[in-house]
Amino acid sequence: MYSKILVPVDLAQTEKMTKALDTAIDIAKHYHSELCYVTVSNTTPSEAAHNPEELAEKLATFASEQGQFHGLKTESMVIKAADTAVELDKKLVEVIKDSGADLVVMASHAPGIGDKLHFIHSNAANIVKHSDISVFVVR
């Protein structure tokens, strides 16, 4: 039913978003779909990497490790933004269109207590609103 699943990840917080990652893997196994890990990032040094090249390298490693471990086909994409804190949703909507994915699996909020505070901006809610494909929101 789903051939390509897009999974937005923040490499600095992978251990806090295991539920979303595991959900994506289970669905991918069930439908034999491909997993596409995507990170949106500024070009400044971040918590995940010292520079964009290193970030792309780390994400590619992460994707292939996941693929080998679970026997799935995976790929990875790093999307550059001028101001990620503001542009994340917009960039994700763009990459959904460009990548040809037919499902997005993502956490409702950045990890943390934000999950419980419903007034805090939800990235997932915005993606649901602005994209045509199915979105699996993990709480």
Place this chain on the structure above:
Amino acid sequence: MNEKAITGSLSGEYATDYLAGQDNVKTMGMDIHRPVFITSALAILAFIVLTLVFPAHAKEMLIGARTWSSETFDWLFMISANIFVVFCISLIFLPVGKIRLGGKTAKPDFSRMSWFSMLFAAGMGIGLMFWSVAEPVAYYTDWWGTPLNTAANTPEGASIAMSATMFHWGMHPWAIYGVVALALAFFAYNKGLPLSIRSAFYPLLGERVWGPIGNIIDIAAVFATIFGLATSLGLGASQAAGGLNYLFGIDNNIVTQVGIIIVVSAIAGFSVIRGLDGGVKLLSNINMALAGILLLFVIAAGSVLAFFGDVFDSMTNYASDIIPLSNWIGREDEQFKTGWTVFYWAWWVSWSPFVGMFIARISRGRTVREFMIAVLLVPTLVSGIWITAFGGNALNQIQGGVGELTNGITDVSLAMFHMLASLPLTEITSVLAIVLVLVFFITSSDSGSLVIDTITAGGKTDAPVPQRLFWAVLQGVIAGILLYGGGNDALTTLQAGSLITALPFTPILLLMCLSLYKGLKTEVAEYSSKRKTGLVGEPFS
């Protein structure tokens, strides 16, 4: 995942395993560097309370300390500023000029025009609006000393009044900004250090920079920035209210002033929510366009042809007067030197963490040479044209006995409006000027909020948006409280507080030149070796 193997790809001197924001706490939808965020917030609160509860003591202490630092260390400020100019100019011509920030294949995030608009709006701001008229008039009429003790109200006095103003707004301030900006940009984009003031000290302090010493450096930068911005906002609000009163007869009282602060902070807040691309860049471009229109008005009001001659004259005068004006020994004009030049140098140094870091944030993908031309030479030329148009017109009016300015400076904030009043189309230009004053505020306030947010988030530029909004709102709140609780006195007292940070920061900037040059030299070697082996292209564009 094997972290070590990957970070190993970042080789060479100054490479670190430390990642931006790795010591942060993430709670309640926030992502902050706890010691820096909390200590800064407490220090800010303490200074505000002390200034309002013990106004006389605070004033005596802070203004006393500022005066002491500029009178005792005048030589240090003068020599250092000269060194920064020479250093920045040499980077344009030296082989290190070809180094690209972010590596050989890095591409700029912004177009040249937007890049320049943003850095200019952050760096010069509102001061240029008021002082481009007030300063030449002050020197020409001997309001508070004349440059090199030139006789007031003479043609020589007029010529040096112009070049001294350009001196204070030209290469020296931009060289101060340029050193900080390039050091931060280089260590962030080429060495992978977090975008925070402490990173510029990595070559000197090594890994210790992530500990308490680094915290102190970052806290000092936050302190200087927030008080620099908040006091400018407060003082500027009373200046803008003076302008509104002069133009439209609106009462210049606390209600108008606080109203201006609220409007400015609200738009600045909106701008940071819209982000660097959708808010800050947009407003900076609007700012530049409005400034261009006002400039054209003022030029067209005089003789356009004569104006080109005037610009040429003031540029050549600036070039020849820069040597005696930047000399620090055996000066006869102590009042001018300490009261104006040293004050300005301390002022620019205290703003340099903020402006430098903001410029660094937007400069990835530029070469060192391109960077220094845009940060040092172009702003000097633009300010020179601006000052020639505004200050030149003002001096012409005094010499011709036209208008209010013939009485000298009665109120600094009104000098520009007095000048515009004697030109045609006063209604249009004055309204444009007051709008421009407000936009200049907003463009400093929003970029300042982004900078403070990044520093207090351990160098992360992608911390949650409410945090940056917090700093934008806080600036307005501080400005409003100080204005309401203590008036202009409280504002100048705390402004002195932020200016004092210039004293420890000046020697630090000198060391920054050293470590920056060391870093650039290792990079230039890597450059030529990488070129021979071929370089992998950017994984994305």
